[in-house]
Amino acid sequence: MILKIAARMTVVLGLCAAMAATLMALRGNGLQDASSPRSAHPGGEPAMLELARCRAIGVAAASDPACHRAWAENRRRFFGTDAPPMPMPERFVPSTNRPVSP
Numbered sequence: 001m002i003l004k005i006a007a008r009m010t011v012v013l014g015l016c017a018a019m020a021a022t023l024m025a026l027r028g029n030g031l032q033d034a035s036s037p038r039s040a041h042p043g044g045e046p047a048m049l050e051l052a053r054c055r056a057i058g059v060a061a062a063s064d065p066a067c068h069r070a071w072a073e074n075r076r077r078f079f080g081t082d083a084p085p086m087p088m089p090e091r092f093v094p095s096t097n098r099p100v101s102p
Helices: 002-027 046-063 065-079
Strands: none
Touching: 046 065
């Protein structure tokens, strides 16, 4: 009885392995098609590479115009707009004229 159960389990596991291998083979050879946006830049997106370079150079990135362009492009992609940042409303700006209550 135990031998029959072990044989059935072996057959089921073998069938599962064969199905997994078949699915992996049918899925493709792993190459990307020409319409894939990542295939144009196999090392990564140029903007991401530039941001990584700016992160690596540290404080010097604050005076690097290429880093400023990369940061602006990243903000535009993230927020989806080219509009400049809005000024802070006056009610949130700390004022020195207010009387201090004890």
